[in-house]
Amino acid sequence: MADMPEDGEPQIHEGKQAIVTGGTRGIGEAIVRRLAAQGMSVVMVGRSDTTLRQAADRIRSAVPGAELRLERADLSLLRDVRALADRLAVSTSPSVVINNAAVSADIRARTEEGIQLTLATNHLAPYVLMRTLAASLKKGPARFVVVGANPTVLKTFPVDLDDLDARDARALSRFPSLRPFAAYARTKNMNTMFVYSLARRLTDTGITVNGAHPGIIAQTGLSRDARGLEKALATMVALNPFKKMPDQGADNPVWVATAPGLDCVNGRFFVDRKEATTPDHTLSPDRCEALWERSAELVGMEP
Ligand SMILES: NC(=O)c1ccc[n+]([C@@H]2O[C@H](COP(=O)([O-])OP(=O)(O)OC[C@H]3O[C@@H](n4cnc5c(N)ncnc54)[C@H](OP(=O)(O)O)[C@@H]3O)[C@@H](O)[C@H]2O)c1
Helix, strand or coil: CCCCCCCCCCCCCCCCEEEEECCCCHHHHHHHHHHHHCCCEEEEEECCHHHHHHHHHHHHHHCCCCCEEEEECCCCCHHHHHHHHHHHHHHCCCCEEEECCCCCCCCCCECCCCCEHHHHHHHHHHHHHHHHHHHHHCCCCEEEEEECCCHHHHCCCCCCCCCCCCCCHHHHCCCHHHHHHHHHHHHHHHHHHHHHHHHHHHCCCCEEEEEEECCCECCCCCCCCCCHHHHHHHHHHHHCCCCECHHHHHHHHHHHHHCCCCCCCCCCEEECCEECCCCHHHHCHHHHHHHHHHHHHHHCCCC
16 A cells, blocks of 8 residues: 555645546536636536536636636547547646546447447546547656546446447346446446556656545436436435535545645555555456457557
């Protein structure tokens, strides 16, 4: 385990630049607000001009003078992700990149490019975006953070390397209404495996990449399409009198991205500001490399 600072309150980061995906609601909006409040100029990525503007207005009313740049990209579409990555590569020099956008969607939903929606949005988008930005930055200091999920829950959803887009629906869960969540959970394990593979490649560059679980957070849009058992679980979270809200969900990812003393910490996963162990099936370097190579093939990048 890395030697962590006790309870590092984030520094003030005047003049530094951050990129945050999925900044238009939920935890992502709270992440942007916190980074802006620390003085960072933030590039917010969202899929609609309207939701981007509305979120920016809310953030500016909470943080007067917040420096925000709005970037529209549908992260489920590789052509949008590539174009976004290329734009950001030439126009930004970020100290922080946080991949937060994700969906839990119908497992049969495919993008117009023919890729399963959950896989495209949750795994392939950060794969392309972070690889491209790391290659353009070449060296740090910069911290990349991938928002993951609860490592204990994710134990039961290992990535099937021969079925990345979950065509075998029955293997996901015997309960059809839980299959979207199971497919989502697999992509959150892919996020962790991607962090480990990218971290190995970033060794000694001064760019780091780590995973961060936000906690179980109510009042976000993640379960908006849930039904059956998944809907019941989401309702339980919403009704819990001790539920956590999006701003609390932003705490751990923002801490990993900005806390003093974490500059050299690379390839780790954090829960509640503490390093955590992720499921065994995410730890095998061979499995991580296989995922890296298959993802490269799917997005048309060199492995
Ligand atoms: N909520 C929880 O309990 C929980 C638990 C563990 C992990 N997480 C993780 O926390 C992160 C944020 O989740 P959340 O709960 O805040 O969910 P959310 O409220 O649904 O926010 C997701 C964000 O991603 C954006 N997004 C989705 N698809 C997109 C696309 N194709 N192109 C561009 N942007 C897209 C959404 O934009 P729109 O506004 O356009 O929909 C929204 O801004 C996710 O990585 C999730 O896996 C959440």
